[in-house]
């Protein structure tokens with residue numbers, strides 16, 4: 185079959201970042217010639233961090249950085265660890281490995297706890313690691329591992345660490361989690377939570393956010409640093425002044441996105457992700473496919489689907505994009521061709537979800553998977569309707 189495109193079909197993102205940009209954000213980008221040292225702009229920065237507090241579940245002020253999410257990961261390592269510190273990294277995929285690489289680059293002694301692909305690092309694994317390494321400076325993990333679609337039990341992991349010590353820094357990468365899953369930074373005693381603009385916020389890539397606990401602010405490392413100096417940013421951003429020129433247009437977009445989220449209500453935003461996640465999982469089951477992750481790790485950010493051995497996973501993704509305009513992700517490295525990652529993170533409407541699932545159905549059918557066309561979309565619609 186050729187890759188003839190359906191008429192009038194735009195590309196749509198169903199990848200776990202960047203996520204689709206809503207119209208209000210696109211409109212906000214349009215303003216130009218804005219000076220970042222103006223009262224108006226500084227007010228916007230302050231309002232952004234106010235609105236972010238609720239998503240992070242904290243009363244301390246999150247700091248905005250101009251960088252992708254990895255910059256915020258690096259900022260966490262640089263500001264909270266010192267050379268030679270022992271740290272534990274709980275990893276279950278590519279982003280867990282990234283914590284390890286950054287910490288090792290900054291001369292931390294890294295103890296890895298690695299769960300197999302699609303599995304979640306457990307409290308038992310963590311306790312074992314804490315026996316081998318009882319006084320780590322920090323424990324790093326993801327709230328959601330985007331490479332496999334595994335959601336980690338953040339609250340339980342944090343509680344297990346706190347049961348042992350008040351002093352261990354608990355550092356959580358919530359880049360692909362904020363908005364889709366509740367994070368209660370203060371209540372769960374997390375010391376550092378990071379996120380980024382191009383995931384749950386529906387804003388283009390280039391902004392990241394770092395929230396620290398009061399304890400972490402008082403116990404920053406002595407390591408030398410320059411661009412990612414969180415203390416310098418915090419002091420300036422109390423009045424909305426970033427240390428350097430920020431990505432001004434992205435900040436305008438972020439403000440618009442956060443206003444949308446606040447107007448809907450953060451609880452409703454989270455519930456919306458749950459609803460889309462459920463609908464997608466219902467579609468997967470109806471199509472005779474299986475989820476890649478166990479029920480204890482179900483994600484409302486994205487749905488990772490096992491590619492049945494009867495079909496070629498790469499074909500599904502190629503057909504989805506070329507013929508139906510749906511940009512869906514696959515697996516990386518060992519998981520290449522083995523999983524499909526269908527994202528429903530950020531500003532995805534129920535109707536956009538249906539479009540994406542329809543494209544996925546056509547592509548699966550083109551790749552040779554046998555099922556009755558429409559069963560997936562139908563199951564998703566029933567689920568969406570039930571939870572209106």
Ligand SMILES: *Cc1c(COP(=O)(O)O)cnc(C)c1O
Pocket residue numbers: 201252253254255279326328329330357358359360380383389
């Ligand atoms: C996207 C993502 C990041 C950051 O990646 P960037 O490409 O640097 O924005 C970090 N962690 C997780 C879990 C992610 O999904």
